[in-house]
Amino acid sequence: MWELVRTVAGQGPVPWYYGAAAALLSAGVLLGFASAFAGLASFVERRIAARMMSRVGPNRVGPQGLFQFMADGIKLITKEDLFPEGHDPILFRIAPYFVFAGMLGTFVALPFSARLIAADLNVGVLYVVAITSLVVVGIILGGWSSNSKWALFGGLRSAAQIVSYEIPVGMAILCVVLLTGGLSTQSIIAAQGGMPWNWFACHSPFAAMAFVVYLIAALAEGNRTPFDLPEAESELVAGYCTEYSGFRFVVFFFAEWANLWIMSAIATVCFLGGWRIPLVSVAETYAHGYWVALGCLVFAGKTLALVFVVIQVRWTLPRLRLDQMMAVCWKYLIPIAFVAVLGTMTWMVLLPWDSALGKALRGVVFLATLGLLGHLARRTVATYRADAAHYSRMAGQSLWYAPWRLP
Amino acid sequence: MPAELKDLAQLREMALPIAGETMVNMGPQHPSTHGVLNFLLVTDGEVMHRAIPHVGYLHRGMEKLAEEVPYHGYMPFTDRLDYLAAMSANQGYAMAVEKLLGCGVPPRAEWLRLIACELNRIASHLVATGTMAMDLGAFTPFIHWLREREVINDLTEALCGSRLTYHYLRIGGVGYDLPAGFADRTLRWLDHFEPMIDEFDRLISHNEIFVARLANVSPIGAAMAIDYGLVGPNLRASGVDWDLRRDLAYSVYPECQFEVPLGRGYRGVVGDCYDRFVVRVLEIRESCRLLRQAFERLPEGEIQAKVGRKLKLPAGEAYARVEAPRGEMGFYLVSDGGESPYRLKVRTGSFSAMSIIEALSHGLMIADLVALIGSLDVIAPEVDR
Numbered sequence: 001m002w003e004l005v006r007t008v009a010g011q012g013p014v015p016w017y018y019g020a021a022a023a024l025l026s027a028g029v030l031l032g033f034a035s036a037f038a039g040l041a042s043f044v045e046r047r048i049a050a051r052m053m054s055r056v057g058p059n060r061v062g063p064q065g066l067f068q069f070m071a072d073g074i075k076l077i078t079k080e081d082l083f084p085e086g087h088d089p090i091l092f093r094i095a096p097y098f099v100f101a102g103m104l105g106t107f108v109a110l111p112f113s114a115r116l117i118a119a120d121l122n123v124g125v126l127y128v129v130a131i132t133s134l135v136v137v138g139i140i141l142g143g144w145s146s147n148s149k150w151a152l153f154g155g156l157r158s159a160a161q162i163v164s165y166e167i168p169v170g171m172a173i174l175c176v177v178l179l180t181g182g183l184s185t186q187s188i189i190a191a192q193g194g195m196p197w198n199w200f201a202c203h204s205p206f207a208a209m210a211f212v213v214y215l216i217a218a219l220a221e222g223n224r225t226p227f228d229l230p231e232a233e234s235e236l237v238a239g240y241c242t243e244y245s246g247f248r249f250v251v252f253f254f255a256e257w258a259n260l261w262i263m264s265a266i267a268t269v270c271f272l273g274g275w276r277i278p279l280v281s282v283a284e285t286y287a288h289g290y291w292v293a294l295g296c297l298v299f300a301g302k303t304l305a306l307v308f309v310v311i312q313v314r315w316t317l318p319r320l321r322l323d324q325m326m327a328v329c330w331k332y333l334i335p336i337a338f339v340a341v342l343g344t345m346t347w348m349v350l351l352p353w354d355s356a357l358g359k360a361l362r363g364v365v366f367l368a369t370l371g372l373l374g375h376l377a378r379r380t381v382a383t384y385r386a387d388a389a390h391y392s393r394m395a396g397q398s399l400w401y402a403p404w405r406l407p
Numbered sequence: 408m409p410a411e412l413k414d415l416a417q418l419r420e421m422a423l424p425i426a427g428e429t430m431v432n433m434g435p436q437h438p439s440t441h442g443v444l445n446f447l448l449v450t451d452g453e454v455m456h457r458a459i460p461h462v463g464y465l466h467r468g469m470e471k472l473a474e475e476v477p478y479h480g481y482m483p484f485t486d487r488l489d490y491l492a493a494m495s496a497n498q499g500y501a502m503a504v505e506k507l508l509g510c511g512v513p514p515r516a517e518w519l520r521l522i523a524c525e526l527n528r529i530a531s532h533l534v535a536t537g538t539m540a541m542d543l544g545a546f547t548p549f550i551h552w553l554r555e556r557e558v559i560n561d562l563t564e565a566l567c568g569s570r571l572t573y574h575y576l577r578i579g580g581v582g583y584d585l586p587a588g589f590a591d592r593t594l595r596w597l598d599h600f601e602p603m604i605d606e607f608d609r610l611i612s613h614n615e616i617f618v619a620r621l622a623n624v625s626p627i628g629a630a631m632a633i634d635y636g637l638v639g640p641n642l643r644a645s646g647v648d649w650d651l652r653r654d655l656a657y658s659v660y661p662e663c664q665f666e667v668p669l670g671r672g673y674r675g676v677v678g679d680c681y682d683r684f685v686v687r688v689l690e691i692r693e694s695c696r697l698l699r700q701a702f703e704r705l706p707e708g709e710i711q712a713k714v715g716r717k718l719k720l721p722a723g724e725a726y727a728r729v730e731a732p733r734g735e736m737g738f739y740l741v742s743d744g745g746e747s748p749y750r751l752k753v754r755t756g757s758f759s760a761m762s763i764i765e766a767l768s769h770g771l772m773i774a775d776l777v778a779l780i781g782s783l784d785v786i787a788p789e790v791d792r
Binding site for chain 2: 049052053054055149150153156157225226228229235236237315316317318319320321322323324383386387390391393394395
């Protein structure tokens, strides 16, 4: 965005209104993107969940139910705004906006491609980690000000959870920062290569560990299953947003689904090579518009793949208990993250990025990952075949139907 | 001290929180209090000091109603005792009346009763194990089980026209014979369903998070289970080898081969929540075995013994009990020679299961209480009647 301002204003000092206009423009674009993504993600999540559960899912509003999220949004916005008895008037109203600001503020430092970033801050990932903490303030306020014990339990669970899990997230990102030597998101991506074995996730077994730690901890920070304790439906009714209705409720859920993109995009930036296109150098990508566009597609593809994984995890796993959730963090993730940081540092000293041995070992880590994924895929296909055979014997029809078709 | 019935306000006073404690009201509109149950929780943060069950939200006076309606007319009411396992309640009541009446049941009707009850037992255990997974946050296994239960509902609809409250069993027999192709349809579904149990195990039973949530949580020892009068799968999960189908040998169960699964501390100690879950999954498999045997050996013949349209039972009393999916269900029937019972008392498994929750609740977390209620498979209409 700063680049754009420079182009318009030319050399020399930039008038303040150029900066203000740029800020407003990027805020509008990012808000639009976040809303569109959150809405579509809610639809996609429901359809994926429905398919996993052999249900139909939303399919009435628009083609294949695509506009269901708009109908839901309109329904919720036109609903009566209820206030529970004895609520704290100011905190109850302000709580959703903390969640909203924390979520939307993260987008500022998240790149979409080369040159496509609102502000390439030189403290990029630090800023991202810091501003996501605003979300927990909103959740605690929402839980406290509702004057409901269930909401309070949800708020306090979330405080314990998010504050604890910020440590492994920070440690995992620290590995990447060490490898890059900088905090800016664009410089992290530029330090990686286009090919999978040049991604930071494959840099060393320790970086791979950091990637896994990040994924698990990000699930917890985003309140996703198996760490959805703050809004555990079967225990706390709806957790911190039990007493919310109407637009305020929309804001909470909007933040939850936009957070899907945020956690996956950070993982893509830090570990999966961001928008790097195979065999195209960073300078070339910056130079040509078509490479920027392709980089955008690459970035979105990687991020959406991770979003898909996160959604599948949500509809597969049960939920942890509070003490188990804390044990996972403090007894497992944090020690593993420390090992990952120390291991990455040692690896960097012993095996420089461009040394032949370093390259060979990156290839080995990549092949090992590929083998693991292949094994999982084979198992999945084998169980699917077995179940499909039983199903077709009973029902006389095939279990398979194309993903875009209704059953 | 004489036993007295306490209302909600008195219960609240009993459980007044002291410093550092909170009192939370759980239910009757809470997602995981299957039906309408109410608990008063005295907690210190997430850790519970006491959970006081408060029942009665679904009380319909079923036992009193029996004194007003004729013997035949009460059968549909027994459907509503436990809406997930109406066949067993039908059978318990029918057996009590038949005992007092002294009439037999034709062999084909006995086998049809077995088929109906075992299909119903599978359906009931599907809901029990499925909601248990749902209470712990896993939705998919629950919906998968509902999908299979849908087939059972279709089958019972073909059998007797109803999907939930069947009124299939009659005094002295059953209402309808098998429709054409019923055996074939059921066996084809069993061929599909038995591997689906394996899939369920892969999806949830052996899931490490699921096991960690249930294993070693609120174990009930054999002595405690007997003291509190637990019955059915809850009792067997505590290691007590007691199944009315085998030990009381009613109906045609003695002619069938089946095992009685017991809790063995599969992943923790004997009688914990995970054992109660596993026992139910194993019972589903045994019911499948029973169904296959029943279709092999189903004799031809009458399905209804001769009983009058207007029943007048001789004065006297009879007690009949059956192994319902939620454990022993007993019907104590007293007749004064009139056209309707003088008194009918129903003994159900969920009621005694509710009473053990308070004793187990000390020191549990709120999330564990949800698992405990789910594992005891408490169902509100059976508690309150």
